[in-house]
Amino acid sequence: AQKITQTQPGMFVQEKEAVTLDCTYDTSDPSYGLFWYKQPSSGEMIFLIYQGSYDQQNATEGRYSLNFQKARKSANLVISASQLGDSAMYFCAMREGGQNFVFGPGTRLSVLP
Amino acid sequence: DTAVSQTPKYLVTQMGNDKSIKCEQNLGHDTMYWYKQDSKKFLKIMFSYNNKELIINETVPNRFSPKSPDKAHLNLHINSLELGDSAVYFCASSQRGGAKNIQYFGAGTRLSVL
Numbered sequence: 001a002q003k004i005t006q007t008q009p010g011m012f013v014q015e016k017e018a019v020t021l022d023c024t025y026d027t028s029d030p031s032y033g034l035f036w037y038k039q040p041s042s043g044e045m046i047f048l049i050y051q052g053s054y055d056q057q058n059a060t061e062g063r064y065s066l067n068f069q070k071a072r073k074s075a076n077l078v079i080s081a082s083q084l085g086d087s088a089m090y091f092c093a094m095r096e097g098g099q100n101f102v103f104g105p106g107t108r109l110s111v112l113p
Numbered sequence: 114d115t116a117v118s119q120t121p122k123y124l125v126t127q128m129g130n131d132k133s134i135k136c137e138q139n140l141g142h143d144t145m146y147w148y149k150q151d152s153k154k155f156l157k158i159m160f161s162y163n164n165k166e167l168i169i170n171e172t173v174p175n176r177f178s179p180k181s182p183d184k185a186h187l188n189l190h191i192n193s194l195e196l197g198d199s200a201v202y203f204c205a206s207s208q209r210g211g212a213k214n215i216q217y218f219g220a221g222t223r224l225s226v227l
Contacts, residue, residue, distance in 0.1 A: 033213060033214060035215065035216075037218075039154075042220075043201065043220060043221045043223075044218065044219075044220045044221065045203060045205075045218035045221075046218075047215055047216070047217060047218075050213050050215060052213070089154055091156065095214055100146070100158045100161055100168075101146075101158065101216060102158075103155075103156040103157075105153075105154070105155060106154050106155075
């Protein structure tokens with residue numbers, strides 16, 4: 001069974017609008033971390049935001065916020081005020097305990113002018 | 114200064130050759146990783162190396178061998194390259210034991226086997 005599911009292969013958003021990228025995960029470990037990475041067309045993997053399983057508040061980093069719903073096992077990424085430079089692949093990832101990362105299949109976001 | 118650097122950025126070679134990809138991190142991290150990203154953009158862990166402990170992913174062919182001369186370097190050597198090895202290979206590092214254990218990635222090496 002897939003540990004990380006990203007159901008949106010591709011998304012479009014108008015510049016300056018907000019967009020939500022979905023991520024659901026599967027784990028029975030009470031201690032885990034959730035991460036989002038951005039991969040622009042240039043290819044590098046850029047860390048965006050982190051949410052720990054015991055964190056009480058949703059993580060925020062500038063225009064990025066993570067909508068963490070623990071009971072539903074979802075960790076959606078919200079990008080506010082989209083910019084053309086946000087066009088990229090976005091990957092959700094999970095680390096259980098001290099184990100390695102598992103990545104989701106990614107969502108390709110296209111920001112329209 | 115680049116935190117995680119890998120060379121070369123592009124590697125084109127013939128089937129059957131042996132090649133190496135180098136990775137260095139200047140973050141002081143004690144854990145390093147190699148990932149393979151296939152043509153569908155799916156990222157999969159190949160190896161993780163924490164100080165002298167190597168954790169091998171059992172699905173990785175033994176033609177792939179990581180070598181770590183010290184904790185700042187983790188090189189990937191590939192023997193007898195095959196067409197299916199064509200992919201982008203990413204090196205990453207993290208501080209093991211840290212609460213967040215965020216992995217920081219290199220820019221990737223695009224390997225094309227002809």
